[in-house]
Amino acid sequence: MPAIVGPISINSVGGGVVNFGDSFYLSPKSTSKTNAGSGALNTGNWIITNNGLSSTNPFDPDIADQNITANA
Template sequence: MPSIVGPLKINSVGGGTVNFGDAFYIAPKSSAKTNSGSGSLNTGDFINTNNLVSSTNPFDSDLYDQIISRNA
């Protein structure tokens, strides 16, 4: 069914999909990898992390973790 969209302002879209009107199939494509050390992604108030030795190996032996090659 057709839709009429009036004036619109989108400041930002982070990690989401914006759709107007009819949609049969929506498949957003993205891939990301994060390498972080011990205790670096903790969130909250009054965090206390004690890490004597911490090592992060950002090298990956395989070439692709998630292949995004087509729009299907």
């Protein structure tokens, strides 16, 4: 049965999907890319990383990794 939802305004959603009423297929529309060195994004209570030499290459030869403009 269809749901009727009144006017809403969502300014920002961080880390989730907002769903109102009936939905068949939910597809979040956002992309991001992170460059980090060796052992930089480890999480936990006791982390030991032994890195002799670490180098991160942020060069990306692709023009676009994930296109979302035509996927409305």
